[in-house]
Amino acid sequence: MSEVHVYPVNQQIAERAHITEEQYSDMYQQSVSDPEAFWREHGKIVDWITPYNKIKQTSFDTGHVNIKWFEDGTLNVSANCLDRHLATRGDQPAIIWEGDDPADDATLTYNQLHQQVCQFANALKAQGVKKGDVVCLYMPMVAEAAVAMLACTRVGAVHTIVFGGFSPEALAGRIIDSKAKVVVTADEGVRGGRAVPLKKNVDDALKHPEVTSIEKVVVFQRTGNPVEWDNQRDVWWHDATAAVPDHCDPEPMNAEDPLFILYTSGSTGKPKGVLHTTGGYLVYATMTFKYVFDYQEGEVYWCTADVGWITGHSYLVYGPLANGATTLLFEGVPNYPSTARMSEVVDKHQVNILYTAPTAIRALMAKGDEAIAGTQRSSLRIMGSVGEPINPEAWEWYHRTIGDSRCPIVDTWWQTETGGILITPLPGATALKPGSATRPFFGVQPALVDNMGNILPGATEGNLVMLDSWPGQMRTLWGDHERFEQTYFSTFKGMYFTGDGARRDEDGYYWITGRVDDVLNISGHRMGTAEIESALVAFDKIAEAAIVGVPHDIKGQAIYAYITLNDGVIPTAELHKEVKDWVRKEIGPIATPDFLHWTDALPKTRSGKIMRRILRKIATGDTGSLGDTSTLADPSVVDKLIAEKEKVV
Numbered sequence: 001m002s003e004v005h006v007y008p009v010n011q012q013i014a015e016r017a018h019i020t021e022e023q024y025s026d027m028y029q030q031s032v033s034d035p036e037a038f039w040r041e042h043g044k045i046v047d048w049i050t051p052y053n054k055i056k057q058t059s060f061d062t063g064h065v066n067i068k069w070f071e072d073g074t075l076n077v078s079a080n081c082l083d084r085h086l087a088t089r090g091d092q093p094a095i096i097w098e099g100d101d102p103a104d105d106a107t108l109t110y111n112q113l114h115q116q117v118c119q120f121a122n123a124l125k126a127q128g129v130k131k132g133d134v135v136c137l138y139m140p141m142v143a144e145a146a147v148a149m150l151a152c153t154r155v156g157a158v159h160t161i162v163f164g165g166f167s168p169e170a171l172a173g174r175i176i177d178s179k180a181k182v183v184v185t186a187d188e189g190v191r192g193g194r195a196v197p198l199k200k201n202v203d204d205a206l207k208h209p210e211v212t213s214i215e216k217v218v219v220f221q222r223t224g225n226p227v228e229w230d231n232q233r234d235v236w237w238h239d240a241t242a243a244v245p246d247h248c249d250p251e252p253m254n255a256e257d258p259l260f261i262l263y264t265s266g267s268t269g270k271p272k273g274v275l276h277t278t279g280g281y282l283v284y285a286t287m288t289f290k291y292v293f294d295y296q297e298g299e300v301y302w303c304t305a306d307v308g309w310i311t312g313h314s315y316l317v318y319g320p321l322a323n324g325a326t327t328l329l330f331e332g333v334p335n336y337p338s339t340a341r342m343s344e345v346v347d348k349h350q351v352n353i354l355y356t357a358p359t360a361i362r363a364l365m366a367k368g369d370e371a372i373a374g375t376q377r378s379s380l381r382i383m384g385s386v387g388e389p390i391n392p393e394a395w396e397w398y399h400r401t402i403g404d405s406r407c408p409i410v411d412t413w414w415q416t417e418t419g420g421i422l423i424t425p426l427p428g429a430t431a432l433k434p435g436s437a438t439r440p441f442f443g444v445q446p447a448l449v450d451n452m453g454n455i456l457p458g459a460t461e462g463n464l465v466m467l468d469s470w471p472g473q474m475r476t477l478w479g480d481h482e483r484f485e486q487t488y489f490s491t492f493k494g495m496y497f498t499g500d501g502a503r504r505d506e507d508g509y510y511w512i513t514g515r516v517d518d519v520l521n522i523s524g525h526r527m528g529t530a531e532i533e534s535a536l537v538a539f540d541k542i543a544e545a546a547i548v549g550v551p552h553d554i555k556g557q558a559i560y561a562y563i564t565l566n567d568g569v570i571p572t573a574e575l576h577k578e579v580k581d582w583v584r585k586e587i588g589p590i591a592t593p594d595f596l597h598w599t600d601a602l603p604k605t606r607s608g609k610i611m612r613r614i615l616r617k618i619a620t621g622d623t624g625s626l627g628d629t630s631t632l633a634d635p636s637v638v639d640k641l642i643a644e645k646e647k648v649v
């Protein structure tokens with residue numbers, strides 16, 4: 001390994017930071033030696049309607065996994081994100097919206113956002129939505145996406161957001177699993193100068209014979225282009241909100257009432273509905289936002305994530321608004337219409353804290369100084385990274401070029417399942433090492449284990465697990481607690497298994513090495529290999545498929561597909577395109593294979609299990625060390641695959 005450059009804590013930042021180096025050590029010690037006392041105190045970061053007495057009821061015992069925090073307290077999320085700020089920050093911007101077109105922007109103050117949320121909450125009620133109902137949001141990046149989320153929490157409905165880039169089929173699958181009653185969408189989305197046909201996709205999804213739960217579709221008018229209309233079912237957002245009062249009392253929710261479901265990819269089967277509940281999630285999102293980004297009163301914070309991902313939930317909407325921050329919601333992409341768009345938006349809105357993903361950083365890095373042309377970025381104070389390991393070169397470029405060597409970078413490691421950030425530097429407390437997510441947040445107890453589940457001490461490398469619960473942890477998989485236990489608590493008994501591997505250095509810093517299961521990370525988006533494979537074999541000309549990830553300069557990983565066609569089917573350029581289009585239609589553009597490798601046979605063991613280890617090595621051209629191939633039913637397939645690789649495009 002090349003030598004690691006250490007960046008000491010920035011003293012200017014440390015002087016006014018919420019947490020200093022010493023405080024971090026003391027508080028961390030306290031948080032793990034007496035979690036009850038620690039969270040009894042810090043649970044107060046949010047406002048409770050009924051204060052909690054119980055703090056932590058959690059068990060990681062396989063067969064009895066049970067996670068409850070602040071169990072007897074009641075609260076409302078929208079009241080915490082809105083009402084409690086009105087007296088002091090009613091006229092402060094809550095959301096700054098920056099459109100795809102640089103000429104479009106808008107600001108909503110806390111007063112205005114509160115009013116819109118109350119109105120939309122009443123509109124939802126008028127459409128029949130009640131506490132506990134599931135509402136599916138399939139929205140573009142407009143302020144109304146946040147309004148809809150908050151309105152759900154106001155009436156106690158459970159939202160499930162589906163990323164606008166997912167196909168009608170993927171949307172249908174999530175509606176079927178969640179049994180959503182209402183869909184909230186827009187006529188079209190706008191991204192990078194292109195329209196996304198959201199309403200049409202909803203119409204197509206609702207044609208699926210198994211989608212039977214949807215009663216109403218509420219449509220926000222974004223572009224005004226014509227859409228098909230079902231008078232019984234469809235209602236315009238502006239009509240639904242026109243005739244309703246702008247007062248709506250927040251529904252008192254139990255801490256353990258469901259807040260939202262968010263589907264994510266796993267190593268097997270269909271996407272999993274990760275369930276987060278109200279109290280613990282909000283406490284954790286609020287506290288991590290404040291300390292990880294060292295948020296100071298009045299600052300402008302920009303997270304580039306889409307609301308369709310967990311980052312868009314915890315650190316675009318809930319964490320910032322619960323802290324009374326100004327959060328910037330950007331409709332577009334970082335390099336449109338100009339390569340310097342991200343930097344231009346920073347200047348335009350005087351952004352102080354920027355939170356983005358390595359894939360965006362690498363795409364800009366490839367353009368060099370063009371990415372900052374004509375901009376100052378002097379408002380920036382702190383920058384963050386999330387979604388995948390950030391390579392030290394990209395970290396250094398981000399630090400030097402976007403941040404003018406002035407801003408600490410928080411490389412935050414976490415997952416949909418963890419609700420909030422678990423491993424991260426704190427800007428005023430942690431010396432930085434480019435490429436390392438550094439140290440655990442308060443209350444988080446990571447460990448590295450070998451494949452037998454033995455905890456490894458000291459500087460070492462292994463499977464990343466968590467030994468105890470934290471308030472933001474997921475509670476179950478929607479409707480499938482058994483799969484929840486199986487997926488996360490059966491590999492290593494009594495521990496939460498993250499699916500990631502990591503290294504810990506002599507300073508106790510964690511370096512995430514990536515997934516150790518069959519989950520890919522494409523531009524920071526999780527994709528299960530099994531999901532893409534099942535989409536491929538559903539194509540009528542394909543007999544069998546195996547997916548592996550290969551390194552990619554900008555996306556982090558690219559999708560490499562081994563495909564066996566049905567007897568008599570000839571691989572042609574047209575078929576190549578057909579297969580890619582098929583996956584795009586079944587799941588969405590992010591799942592489209594980059595490489596198709598036609599083959600007659602896959603390497604299988606005698607019991608019929610595909611040896612992915614070999615497929616991974618062949619795909620990356622690492623054929624010098626294929627390891628033991630003697631357990632293959634037919635070892636000659638390996639040489640054939642290596643020869644075929646020449647022709648792969």
Ligand code: WTA
Pocket residue numbers: 264309310311385386387388389390411412413414415416417437498499500512514515521524525526
């Ligand atoms: C990866 C995104 C290295 C990791 C919040 C994890 C990271 C998966 C980092 C979760 C990071 C996320 N460094 N790897 N800072 N952040 N990951 O559920 O593999 O979309 O398991 O949540 O992304 O992806 P998810």
